[in-house]
Amino acid sequence: MWTLARKILLHDxxxxxxxxAGVSISVMLVLVQIGLYLGFMQNASNLIDHAEADVWVTxxxxxxxxxxxxxxxxxxxxxxxxxxxxxxxxxxxxFGQFRLADGGTQGVQVIGLDPGARLLRPWNVVAGDxxxxxxxxxxxxxxxxxxxxxxxxxxxRREIFGARAEVVALTSGIxxxxxxxxxxxxxxxxxxxxxxxxxxxxxxxxxxxxGVAPAEVARRLNALPNLDAxxxxxxSARARHYWSSRTGVGAGFFTTAALGVVVGLVVVGQILxxxxxxxxxxxxxxxxxxxxxxxxxxxxxxxALISAVxxxxxxxxxxxxxRGAMVAANLTVLLTPTLVIGTAILTAVMCCxxxxxxxxxxxxxxxxxxxxx
Amino acid sequence: MSNSHRPAxxxxxxxxxxxxxxDTQVTALADADLSIYPGEILLIEGPSGSGKxxxxxxxxxxxKPTRGDVYVRGERVTGLPERALPPIRASAFGFVFQGFxxxxxxxxxxxxxxxxxxxxxxxxDADRQARRLLSAVGLDNRLHHRPADLSGGxxxxxxxxxxxxxxxxxxxxxxPTAALDTKTALGVMALLRSLxxxxxxxxxxxxxxxxxxxxxxxxxxxxxxxVVAVDTISQPHAA
Numbered sequence: 001m002w003t004l005a006r007k008i009l010l011h012d013x014x015x016x017x018x019x020x021a022g023v024s025i026s027v028m029l030v031l032v033q034i035g036l037y038l039g040f041m042q043n044a045s046n047l048i049d050h051a052e053a054d055v056w057v058t059x060x061x062x063x064x065x066x067x068x069x070x071x072x073x074x075x076x077x078x079x080x081x082x083x084x085x086x087x088x089x090x091x092x093x094x095f096g097q098f099r100l101a102d103g104g105t106q107g108v109q110v111i112g113l114d115p116g117a118r119l120l121r122p123w124n125v126v127a128g129d130x131x132x133x134x135x136x137x138x139x140x141x142x143x144x145x146x147x148x149x150x151x152x153x154x155x156x157r158r159e160i161f162g163a164r165a166e167v168v169a170l171t172s173g174i175x176x177x178x179x180x181x182x183x184x185x186x187x188x189x190x191x192x193x194x195x196x197x198x199x200x201x202x203x204x205x206x207x208x209x210x211g212v213a214p215a216e217v218a219r220r221l222n223a224l225p226n227l228d229a230x231x232x233x234x235x236s237a238r239a240r241h242y243w244s245s246r247t248g249v250g251a252g253f254f255t256t257a258a259l260g261v262v263v264g265l266v267v268v269g270q271i272l273x274x275x276x277x278x279x280x281x282x283x284x285x286x287x288x289x290x291x292x293x294x295x296x297x298x299x300x301x302x303x304a305l306i307s308a309v310x311x312x313x314x315x316x317x318x319x320x321x322x323r324g325a326m327v328a329a330n331l332t333v334l335l336t337p338t339l340v341i342g343t344a345i346l347t348a349v350m351c352c353x354x355x356x357x358x359x360x361x362x363x364x365x366x367x368x369x370x371x372x373x
Numbered sequence: 374m375s376n377s378h379r380p381a382x383x384x385x386x387x388x389x390x391x392x393x394x395x396d397t398q399v400t401a402l403a404d405a406d407l408s409i410y411p412g413e414i415l416l417i418e419g420p421s422g423s424g425k426x427x428x429x430x431x432x433x434x435x436x437k438p439t440r441g442d443v444y445v446r447g448e449r450v451t452g453l454p455e456r457a458l459p460p461i462r463a464s465a466f467g468f469v470f471q472g473f474x475x476x477x478x479x480x481x482x483x484x485x486x487x488x489x490x491x492x493x494x495x496x497x498d499a500d501r502q503a504r505r506l507l508s509a510v511g512l513d514n515r516l517h518h519r520p521a522d523l524s525g526g527x528x529x530x531x532x533x534x535x536x537x538x539x540x541x542x543x544x545x546x547x548x549p550t551a552a553l554d555t556k557t558a559l560g561v562m563a564l565l566r567s568l569x570x571x572x573x574x575x576x577x578x579x580x581x582x583x584x585x586x587x588x589x590x591x592x593x594x595x596x597x598x599x600v601v602a603v604d605t606i607s608q609p610h611a612a
Contacts, residue, residue, distance in 0.1 A: 001494075004479065004487050011478030285474040288435055290463020290539065291491035367462075368435035370470060371426045371547055 001295070005302035008279065015271055016307075022267025023311020023347060024318060029260025030343050031319035032333055037244075037253035039332030044177035044243045045236040047093070047111065051120040053205035054214035055085075056235040060226045062202075063246070065239035066109065066178050068093065070200040071227065078224050079204045084217040087207035089114045092187055094194035094202065095180060099159040101150050108149070108160065109180045112190020112201065119205040122184045128154035128169030134186050138168040144330055145181035160193035175330065177243055261350055268307050269354035276300060276358035281370060288367040300358045308351035312344055380447060381408035382542050382575045383432060383465070388441030390427050390598075401427040403598045405441070409543060414569050414576040414588055419595035425579045426547065428595060432577065433466050433545050434458045446542065463492040467536025471548040473528040475520045481507055481531045482516040489538040506534040510564060526557035533564060544568060546578040550585065562588040 009016055057079050059069035080088040092112030097105045115134050122130050122140045132138045146152045157166045176182050208217045214231045221229035244250035283296050323333035390402040402424045409415055417425050430436035442451045445465050475484045485503035489496055510530040520528050536544055550558035566588045569576045594602045
């Protein structure tokens with residue numbers, strides 16, 4: 001049956017090429033759009049996911065991780081002295097203006113860490129010495145942001161809001177959701193770079209004491225006035241959820257991906273249906289001679305699956321090529337195994353759904369019709 | 374050939390087919406009685422619209438009669454549910470059409486083998502059977518040709534080989550020679566004649582072509598939905 005399906009499908013190579021193109025465009029749109037979405041979402045919770053904090057504490061009512069309201073040192077000490085808290089570290093995350101070598105400025109997202117911070121440190125360090133981060137005015141930037149910051153090597157010096165900054169290390173692949181480059185530094189320097197008052201910051205990262213569940217620690221910290229506390233996974237989900245649902249970013253990506261599926265459905269459905277109509281007399285003859293409906297339906301479904309496999313292979317290749325091209329634009333297309341497998345299943349389902357009209361046509365085909373005309 | 378002492382392989386008894394209802398009602402076939410015997414060729418002749426196609430459609434279990442009964446190998450099949458009919462068609466009938474109805478993408482061998490497989494998906498011997506059937510119709514050297522590379526007569530032979538898949542007792546042809554030139558048409562009829570004489574199959578052929586009568590044992594004439602005569606041919610089997 002596979003042979004029959006393949007031969008009927010490939011008999012008109014131009015039509016098959018159109019079907020395969022339809023599927024591959026559909027697959028590419030789904031992979032690239034959802035891959036971009038996942039890439040953005042990865043960036044949205046990048047810092048949280050790489051931190052070793054069990055619980056995150058922030059100002060009450062702060063919904064957006066990147067624009068969290070300031071809290072003060074009194075809150076920090078309240079958190080640090082709460083039972084079940086083994087370690088607490090402050091984190092400042094705010095925006096500053098990075099003075100470029102050519103005199104222009106670039107908005108940056110400054111990450112200020114406590115001296116000796118352990119719960120969050122720059123990762124993927126590709127140059128320099130990240131241990132120097134505790135020194136006043138020491139900063140770490142990402143190589144992927146070099147085109148924006150015009151900083152390409154360790155030792156280069158710049159100013160952020162007029163305060164001196166020296167690049168002591170470079171990371172790779174750490175990007176923000178807001179597209180403003182991350183600049184890592186110590187807490188005091190961060191305040192200078194963001195014009196924050198001396199006792200202010202945004203988050204307290206908490207390590208739970210051994211034997212105490214993070215959820216229990218979060219519950220206790222939530223009892224403190226004017227503070228909200230979340231476990232790490234919950235904080236990560238909140239960060240992603242905010243950008244995904246509150247800004248329409250998710251809807252935008254998924255709408256385009258859905259349109260891709262619609263394109264695939266229509267193109268494959270049309271090609272298969274036309275093919276079925278062209279062979280209706282042959283199918284009718286087989287039915288007249290006792291062929292089972294199931295056997296004929298299998299031929300049509302096999303054609304759909306062949307279209308799916310070829311279209312997925314082509315579309316996957318296109319998506320990988322697009323991912324490569326987007327790296328240059330600092331965009332991350334995250335093609336996770338789950339996404340790839342899910343898209344493969346979606347493609348097969350889409351092509352089988354596209355075959356439904358043809359299947360219905362064949363099931364309703366009256367074998368006596370072969371005697372008509 | 375006398376049929377008086379042989380059991381019919383299929384027969385129609387008082388079959389009527391009415392299309393539509395009320396003012397639009399049309400009687401396509403009225404009170405038709407007809408029996409088909411193994412080893413004979415029965416031609417069905419009549420003008421266009423006389424009811425020939427309705428008759429063979431009912432005979433081939435593709436159409437349910439409004440009244441009357443259809444028997445296949447002695448079994449009354451008229452009252453059977455729709456789902457019971459395909460297996461009976463698969464084992465009892467093979468069909469041949471004017472337009473061949475072959476898959477253009479498939480070779481002669483594949484066209485025959487696929488019909489065998491679709492009747493019996495578990496058949497692992499379909500290719501070998503298809504090869505044998507094509508050999509039986511004289512197409513050993515055209516097994517791997519597609520329909521576009523075959524002549525009209527060769528296409529009809531492929532269609533006949535396909536109809537023989539499943540070893541049916543009755544071959545039903547709907548104007549199987551209409552698209553063929555005289556020489557080729559006579560060749561196809563000679564082949565059908567041999568299937569009747571040598572293999573004992575019943576062959577029912579709808580035709581407008583009186584030249585085919587020399588291959589037939591009997592000719593049923595249909596006019597205005599009625600079988601008005603069934604004539605026995607005195608010296609059939611001319612090649």
